[in-house]
Amino acid sequence: MTFDERCYALLRQIPRGRVSSYRELAHALGTRAYRAVGNAMNKNPYSAEEYPCHRVLKSDGTVGGYAYGTDEKLKRLLEEGHRIEKGKLIDFGKILMRASEFESIEL
């Protein structure tokens, strides 16, 4: 399994109403390849239904990039009931899915 595929395996575990971060995903994979996680999200070939890469934000709770524009990412987050102020997710700390919460995946 490639690094990208492992990222997607974690990605599909993030439920509607919650978010995670590039940092947490990297940590869940036992690496500090934050940027490589971003690269994987950028290449995400799957549907947003099963693989919601718009739910992956920066470690400080700001929205971060998106292949179809940050405005589209913002829109999708709002549709899922999140509140955003000054570019940052409100209650990011409570909504954030941390590395320890992910189920282990295949190698």
Added chain:
DNA sequence: CGGTTGACCAAGT
């Protein structure tokens, strides 16, 4: 094998 590229991070100014 070396070099470049990022949807990043953290600490500093």
Added chain:
DNA sequence: GACTTGGCCAACC
């Protein structure tokens, strides 16, 4: 707050 800097590391030349 808005930059800049050095660091990070998989993927793809």
